[in-house]
Amino acid sequence: MRVRKLKIFGLYDLFDFDVSFEDNETVIHGINGSGKTGILQVLGWFVTGNIERLANVEFTQAGLEFEDAGGHLIAYQLVQDKRSSKVEIYKNQKKIGHYIRSSRAYGESQEDEDTLQQWRTELSHSLRASFIAVSRYGETRFRTRSIIPKDPYDTAYSRSTRSSLENAVWRAENIFARAQAAATNQERVVLTKLRNDLINRIAEPFSLDDSTKTGEWEERLLSVSEKIDQYSDHGTKLIDIDPDALLEAIVGDDTNKRLAAVAVVQQLERLSGIIGRHFSQVEQIRQRTRSFADALQSFFGDTYKSVTIDENRATLVFTYGEKSLFPRHFSSGEMEIFIMLTYAAFGEDGLGPPELLIIDEPELSLHTAWQERLLPTIRQLNPVGQIIIATHSPEIAATSLDHLVAVAPINAPAKEGLV
Structure with missing residues (x-):
């Protein structure tokens, strides 16, 4: 609309x-x-x-x-x-x-x-709409909280102040966290479907083709191994194969081992297409976060700061040299860039561009x-x-x-x- x-x-x-x-x-x-x-x-x-x-x-x-x-x-x-x-x-x-x-x-x-x-x-x-009122971020809101004293005769109160801009940064951080949770769930759905499709495909019968020469089987094994090695679930391989053992069986004298290895290569070729289609969806999900981090880097890099993604924890990592940075360390301009790009990439609900x-x-x-x-x-x-x-x-x-x-x-x- x-x-x-x-x-x-x-x-x-x-x-x-x-x-x-x-x-x-x-x-x-x-x-x-x-x-x-x-x-x-x-x-x-x-x-x-x-x-x-x-x-x-x-x-x-x-x-x-x-x-x-x-x-x-x-x-x-x-x-x-x-x-x-x-x-x-x-x-x-x-x-x-x-x-x-x-x-x-x-x-x-x-x-x-x-x-x-x-x-x-x-x-x-x-x-799905988002409204960012940057012109109102200069207002400061005060918040008072009491600290429950350990000593019954000692009372302490602290006054903390947080501007509207800082509140907006906090909300943007929560949006990014929701976006990563949603992305993780989307990945889980895709990978679950992939595993089910792989199981179904493996169960399907196929005709063994042993007419190809040994050298060509070596090339096919190398090609399919490289393809499958590209696909992993945050570092964990979906299919763990041993190309050297398969190659040894293909070039060896044992006919049964050769036929078994050829069957594995054929099966891997059948499965690699399914894996590729599913992982293109996973890549699209992950690319949204990478594009967001790259966009932040294009601004923060002007002052030699670095923005990367910790994919294991699904968080953004800000650094200046060896020192870790947090949004409270940002300048007001950096805070505003972080807010605006977060809403542009993920919207209010974290589900994607509004x-x-x-x-x-x-x-x-x-x-x-x-x-x-x-x-x-x-x-x-x-x-x-x-x-x-x-x-x-x-x-x-x-x-x-x-x-x-x-x-x-x-x-x-x-x-x-x-x-």
């Missing part, structure tokens, strides 16, 4: 907007205070099902138009009543629920809960050289998803000149038929 149009009336009680997203990539630009962040907040909180945050954005009405895989248009409308702090949600002009912001102070009503659950369920089934990726002001804290490389790198990790970015950066805009959209408030039109 793709977002095609967004109309907003009364944003911050000031602006009306009509924005189209015709392409698979949109870079929104405009001067400070022109409403870019508000546009992305309405869109981002809506498509990620975060109605609570959406209710905190001031607007009168909003209309969104989507196009599904079959080319059918789906229209949503949001109507906000500031006096009652209520947001009503309509789909194709039919009300599907509402959310009352003030009810959070007293506990949400069952009706609110039903609306939230229905909306999240509908969105999760129709659109269908819709929205980023507000990704250039913050990034060197201009990194700004130039950001959008092409995101596109490498997410080649087919819809990407919407709001930016002030000429460097980012220059990498997507054909997809620039200038935003500015419009005169408020009639509010009937928003989309």
Whole structure:
């Protein structure tokens, strides 16, 4: 599903907007205070099902138009009543629920809960979307915790601070962990099917061919051995063969041993095709993580840091020389790159590139050289998803000149038929 149009009336009680997203990539630009962040907040909180945050954005009405895989248009409308702090949600002009912001102070009503659950369920089934509000990462949140003292007469309290940026890094780490868990499960499914297919293929009868000359059997043995040696499950060979023993039997004088060795080579040739097909699927699963690590390396390598994958533990390893690094050691720009590339590669759920990726002001804290490389790198990790970015950066805009959209408030039109 793709977002095609967004109309907003009364944003911050000031602006009306009509924005189209015709392409698979949109870079929104405009001067400070022109409403870019508000546009992305309405869109981002809506498509990620975060109605609570959406209710905190001031607007009168909003209309969104989507196009599904079959080319059918789906229209949503949001109507906000500031006096009652209520947001009503309509789909194709039919009300599907509402959310009352003030009810959070007293506990949400069952009706609110039903609306939230229905909306999240509908969105999760129709659109995998991620919204990264980089422009809000500068806010610092405070957290107080008490340390239970060992001495009953001694009391100690510590105050720890963690910025929104650090919280976002922590969430990105969890996304990567979920992505690796999902990848491991996907591999397990493929390898289980492979083993079952191998067992079934081995049980199938085949005709023994001993007409080939000894030299040709040697070549065939070498070829199939090299193929099978390429395939392993994290270092463990799927089929452990002894080419030297087979070769000795093929060139030896014992006819029975020769026939047995020839039969093994033929069987291996039959099995190698099955193994190759399954391992191409495994390789695709593993390549997603490798591509992500390579993308990080293309940025972190500028300051002589190294990014590798520990495939046994399914984790990323950051080093500077011999010293191990952790995200808390990163600069703010490195943190933001880690966050944005994680969401681009794995989405909010860790299952792969999202269908819709929205980023507000990704250039913050990034060197201009990194700004130039950001959008092409995101596109490498997410080649087919819809990407919407709001930016002030000429460097980012220059990498997507054909997809620039200038935003500015419009005169408020009639509010009937928003989309």
